[in-house]
Amino acid sequence: MSRMREGIYAEYGHPTKDFDLNEDKEKIKERDALFEVHVVETIGDAPDHTKLGVAWITEKGFEALVKKLLHGMMTNDEFYYIMGGHSAAAGHGNNFQQQYTMQFANIMEPVFHKLGMRLIARNLAMGGLGTAHFSLGSNTLYGETDFLLWDSHMTEKTAEDIDVFHKQALLGGERVPILFGGQWSNLEEETGGPGSLWGGDRMLGHGIIPLTTSYDQVETLPVATHYQECDDNVMELCSSRANENKYHNQCWEPRSDYEPETKQNPFVGGMASWHPGDRNHQFQSRKSILVFLKAFDAAFDTWEEGLDKEGTPLQESYWHVGEDYEKFHSDFSSHLNGVGLNTTACEKRWGALDGLEKVCRISMNGMAEFTPINRGRANSVSAHVKRASNGYHPIDWEKEPAYEGIDILPLIWKIPIDQIDLHAIAMSSTYAPPEFDDSIWEDDDDAESADSSRRERKMTWKDSSDASVSSIDRDQSHLRALTDDNKVLPGLGWQLTNHFVTGYCDGSPMSDCLRRPEDTCLLSGHNDGHAGLSGNALSGWIVINVPKVKEGLIFAKMEWWHPRGTDMEITKDWTEVNDGIALGEGRKLGGNVKDLPEDFFLDIAVNGEITRTYNYEEFKVLTKEIAYNQAFYPFVNDESLVTGDEPEAVELGLRIRSESSPKDASFSLTHIYYA
Numbered sequence: 324m325s326r327m328r329e330g331i332y333a334e335y336g337h338p339t340k341d342f343d344l345n346e347d348k349e350k351i352k353e354r355d356a357l358f359e360v361h362v363v364e365t366i367g368d369a370p371d372h373t374k375l376g377v378a379w380i381t382e383k384g385f386e387a388l389v390k391k392l393l394h395g396m397m398t399n400d401e402f403y404y405i406m407g408g409h410s411a412a413a414g415h416g417n418n419f420q421q422q423y424t425m426q427f428a429n430i431m432e433p434v435f436h437k438l439g440m441r442l443i444a445r446n447l448a449m450g451g452l453g454t455a456h457f458s459l460g461s462n463t464l465y466g467e468t469d470f471l472l473w474d475s476h477m478t479e480k481t482a483e484d485i486d487v488f489h490k491q492a493l494l495g496g497e498r499v500p501i502l503f504g505g506q507w508s509n510l511e512e513e514t515g516g517p518g519s520l521w522g523g524d525r526m527l528g529h530g531i532i533p534l535t536t537s538y539d540q541v542e543t544l545p546v547a548t549h550y551q552e553c554d555d556n557v558m559e560l561c562s563s564r565a566n567e568n569k570y571h572n573q574c575w576e577p578r579s580d581y582e583p584e585t586k587q588n589p590f591v592g593g594m595a596s597w598h599p600g601d602r603n604h605q606f607q608s609r610k611s612i613l614v615f616l617k618a619f620d621a622a623f624d625t626w627e628e629g630l631d632k633e634g635t636p637l638q639e640s641y642w643h644v645g646e647d648y649e650k651f652h653s654d655f656s657s658h659l660n661g662v663g664l665n666t667t668a669c670e671k672r673w674g675a676l677d678g679l680e681k682v683c684r685i686s687m688n689g690m691a692e693f694t695p696i697n698r699g700r701a702n703s704v705s706a707h708v709k710r711a712s713n714g715y716h717p718i719d720w721e722k723e724p725a726y727e728g729i730d731i732l733p734l735i736w737k738i739p740i741d742q743i744d745l746h747a748i749a750m751s752s753t754y755a756p757p758e759f760d761d762s763i764w765e766d767d768d769d770a771e772s773a774d775s776s777r778r779e780r781k782m783t784w785k786d787s788s789d790a791s792v793s794s795i796d797r798d799q800s801h802l803r804a805l806t807d808d809n810k811v812l813p814g815l816g817w818q819l820t821n822h823f824v825t826g827y828c829d830g831s832p833m834s835d836c837l838r839r840p841e842d843t844c845l846l847s848g849h850n851d852g853h854a855g856l857s858g859n860a861l862s863g864w865i866v867i868n869v870p871k872v873k874e875g876l877i878f879a880k881m882e883w884w885h886p887r888g889t890d891m892e893i894t895k896d897w898t899e900v901n902d903g904i905a906l907g908e909g910r911k912l913g914g915n916v917k918d919l920p921e922d923f924f925l926d927i928a929v930n931g932e933i934t935r936t937y938n939y940e941e942f943k944v945l946t947k948e949i950a951y952n953q954a955f956y957p958f959v960n961d962e963s964l965v966t967g968d969e970p971e972a973v974e975l976g977l978r979i980r981s982e983s984s985p986k987d988a989s990f991s992l993t994h995i996y997y998a
Contacts (some may be wrong), residue, residue: 324623327434332358334547335531337898344429352820357530360617363519366507372527377610378647380523384501387521388618389625391469391501393642395440402435403443403467403498404428407457407488408474409729410851415593418572419848420832422446423599424472426608431615433749438619445830447695450593451849453479456880456979458488459682460689462495465699469498472611473505478951482506487682490659492731495686498644499651500525508668513658515652517998519562525610530607530611533561546742551602562596564636569600573733574844581726584840591847595884616747649997659684660767676903678876678960681998685874691994692819695830695850704995709866709974713904717856717865724825724838729844811928811976815862815901818893818992819858820886822853828840855991857886860981861894863901864928867929872973875964878957880994883946885972888986895986918983919943927958929974932960973997 332338337354344351361379363369369379380388391807395402398644405422406412409756414422426446435442447457453475457464463579471492479485485505492500492512501521502510511520535541536554550568553600560568575587629641658747659667665674669683690704700706710716731846738744778994823842826835828850835848858865889895894902925942927935937945948954958975965971975995982990 324487326618326748327430327612328358330743330745332612334545334609334743334745336533336545336548337531340606345455354954357528358613360543360614366511366522367429367517367906368522369524370526373529374526375529376526377528377531378523378525378564378614380501380503380614381518381520381739383962384521385618385621385646387499388470388501388614389621390439390642390647392618392622393625393637394644395435396438397642399439399441401443401467402443403445403469403483403500405445405465405468405470406448406472406474407454407465408448408472409453409476410448410479410593411477411598412474412847413446413448413450413849413851415450415849415851416570416591416595416598417593417601417604418445418591418733418846419834419836419850420730421572421604423604423607423611424830425832426605427611429842429917430606430608430612430745432832433746434619437752442957443562444832445695447697447830448474449693449695449853450604451952452693453484453951453953454488455479455484456953456994457689457691458692458954460687460691460994461488462686462688463702464689464691464697467496467498468500470503471500472503481672482508483668484950485600486510486667486669490667490683491657491687494652494659494684494687497648499648509666513663513667514655523614525607527949528606528610531617532922542689546739547602548604549602551606558693569602570594571601571735573735573846575846576731576733578731580728583845584725585843587845588843591844591849635664656684666757670707672949675829676878676945676955677957679878679955679957681874681876682996685998686875687996688871689994689998691880692822692852692854693993694824694828694836694854699827700981701833704992705819705868706867706921707816707870708856709813709868711815713815715813715815717817717819721823722825722836722839725840725842725845726838727826727835729833729834730848733846735780808907809866809926809933811866811931811933811974811978813866814858814978815904816862816891816894816897817858817865818862818891820855820857820891822851822852822854828852834845846976853993855882855989855993857989858977858979859886859891859894859987859989860923860985861897861900861902861978862979863917863979864976865992867975867995868977868979869973869995871970872997873965873970873996875959877959877973877975877995877997878955879992879996880953880955882993883942883954884990885991887917891989892985900985917987920981922983922987923988924980926976928960928974928978929951929959929964930974931976933976934961 327340353981356375359376361370361376362382362385363379364382370376394400394976398769419425423443428442454473472558473485473488478898484507487500489505489510507522510515514520532551533544534552534554535550536557540550551559563851572591574589575583625641626637629637666685672682673682674680690702690707692704698703708717743956827840828834828836828884830850834850837847838845856865919939921939923939923942925937926933945956946954981989
C-alpha cells in the first residue's frame with residue numbers, strides 16, 4: 324500500500340525521494356496534507372472544497388469501509404464499487420477504459436485479487452440523464468453496492484433529486500454502501516443522528532497539480548499533470564474543446580482477428596468543453612484510490628491488533644458485517660415508515676404521482692432497455708417479455724457484435740519509460756496470488772454471485788423466452804379470424820428501437836458494447852445506449868413478466884414523443900392490429916414533436932385482466948417531466964395485489980388504441996419499476 328501511495332505522489336511530482344527525510348520533515352508534512360483523506364465525525368464537519376486534501380469520509384463510514392475490506396479478505400467475497408451519473412462522469416469524449424471508474428478498477432483490481440477478493444467496478448453513468456431513471460429501481464438496476472458514487476452535478480442540482488438515489492441505495496440489496504458525493508438532505512438524522520451516516524466525497528485536490536505555463540515548460544512536468552491547470556495567460560492550452568492536450572482517445576487499434584467493415588473515425592465523439600479529458604479522469608481515480616489505501620492500512624492494523632488481543636483466527640466481531648447490515652436496514656426502514664413518514668426531501672419530489680412517494684420508503688426493483696445496466700441484458704425489459712404464439716419476440720431485432728473478446732488498447736496510451744506506472748506497481752508482488760475456486764458459483768442461483776459467468780449469462784437472457792427465433796411461424800394467414808379484442812395475448816408489433824449497443828453492457832471493464840459492423844468507433848467501448856420497446860395502436864398487447872412483486876406497485880418510464888408514423892419498421896405497412904393475425908391459441912425528442920391522436924387510449928392489464936385505461940388527457944398530464952429528461956407513468960398501485968407473505972410474479976400487459984391515427988398513437992417503453 325505504501326508503494327502505491329508513493330507511486331501516486333510521484334505521478335504528480337511530489338515523490339518522497341526528492342526530500343531529505345531528516346531535514347525536510349515539514350515539507351513532507353505539507354506534501355502529505357495535499358493528499359490527505361480527512362476522517363470527520365459528522366457530515367457538518369466535512370472540509371469545504373477549498374481546503375487541502377483529496378477526499379473526506381465520516382468516521383462511521385471509514386470504520387464501515389475497513390470492516391467491509393476485512394470481511395472480503397476473510398471470506399474471499401466480492402466488493403462492489405459502483406458509480407451513477409451524467410455524461411461527464413460516464414467519460415464521454417474519452418474511450419470507456421479512460422473513465423475514472425475504469426481507471427480505479429485497472430489499478431485496484433490486482434490489489435483486491437492479491438488479498439483474496441473480487442473487485443466488481445461499474446460505470447453506470449449515461450449521457451442526457453441524471454440518476455433517477457436507475458435509482459427508482461436501484462436494487463436490480465444498480466445492483467449490490469459497497470461503495471456508491473453519485474456524480475451528476477450538471478443534471479441533478481437539488482437535494483430532492485439526489486435523495487432518492489441515496490435512499491434506494493440504502494434500502495435495497497443485502498449490503499449497505501458507503502455513499503460518496505451529492506447533497507445529504509436529512510440522511511444523517513434518518514440514519515441515526517449526527518455521526519451515523521456512512522458518507523464522504525472527493526475534494527478538488529488543491530496544490531497537487533502544477534501550473535502549465537507554456538509548451539516548453541509543460542515538458543518538464545510529470546505527464547499526469549500536463550495541461551490540467553493552466554496559467555491565466557495560456558488558458559487555451561487547457562480549455563480547448565477538442566484539444567489534443569485534453570483528449571487522447573482513439574477509435575481503432577489494428578488487430579489480427581478482425582478488420583472493420585466500416586471506416587473508423589479518428590476520434591471518439593463527445594469531446595465537449597464541459598467533458599473532462601482522460602488525465603482529469605485519472606486524477607479523480609487517484610483520489611478514490613487514496614481513500615482505499617488508507618482503509619486497507621487501517622484494516623491491516625485492526626487485523627494485527629485483533630490477533631494480538633484474541634489470537635488466531637481473527638474473531639468475527641472484527642469483520643462480520645451481516646448483523647450490521649440487518650440492523651441498519653431495519654432501523655432505516657422503521658424510521659422512514661414511522662416518525663419520518665412524509666417528511667423527506669425524496670417524498671416532496673416524488674409524491675406528486677400516484678404511489679410514487681413509496682419509492683422513498685421501500686426498496687424498488689427495475690428492468691430497463693437503457694445501458695449500461697447491472698447484469699447486462701438479463702435485467703432488460705425485453706428479457707421479461709413473453710413471446711407471441713407464433714414465436715415472435717421484440718428482441719429478434721437484436722444484432723450480433725462484429726467481434727468478441729477484449730479490445731487491444733492503443734499504443735499511444737503506453738506510459739513513457741521515465742514516468743510512473745501505477746498499474747505495474749499494483750501488479751508487482753513477491754507473493755503468488757490466491758487461487759479462486761470458481762466451481763462454487765456454477766450452481767448458485769444468486770445472480771449477483773455469478774458476476775464472473777458473463778458468457779453464460781449472455782446466453783441465458785437470449786434463451787429466456789418460451790420459443791427460439793428459428794421456430795417463429797412467419798406465415799400466420801391461416802389464423803386470420805375474429806377473436807376477443809380484450810384478450811391479453813402477446814402481439815406481433817412491438818419492436819426494439821434506437822438500439823445501438825451489442826454484447827454485454829454492464830458498465831464493467833469487461834463489457835463489450837457498440838460493436839455493430841456499421842459502427843465508426845469500435846474501440847470507444849462506451850456502454851451508453853437509450854433503446855426502448857416501441858409500439859403503436861397496431862402492435863397489439865405487450866405482455867411482461869414482472870417478478871417478485873410484494874407491495875403492488877408498478878410504474879414505468881416512457882418516451883411518449885416517438886416513434887411516429889412509419890418510423891417503426893415492423894408496422895409501417897400494416898393497416899390492422901397485429902397485421903390482422905389472430906393469436907387466440909397462444910399466450911426523437913427535439914424540433915416539432917407530433918402529438919398523440921386525441922382518441923389515444925392505453926390499456927393496462929394485470930394477470931390477464933384490464934385494470935386501468937388512460938385516455939389522451941390523462942396520459943398527457945403524465946408526460947410532464949419531473950426529473951431531468953424523464954417522465955414516469957403509474958400502472959399499478961394496489962397493496963392487495965399480492966396477499967401472501969412472499970413476493971409473486973405478476974403478468975403486466977400494455978396495449979395502445981386509436982382509430983383515427985393508429986401509427987401515431989405510440990410510445991417507447993424504456994424502464995419498468997416494481998415492488
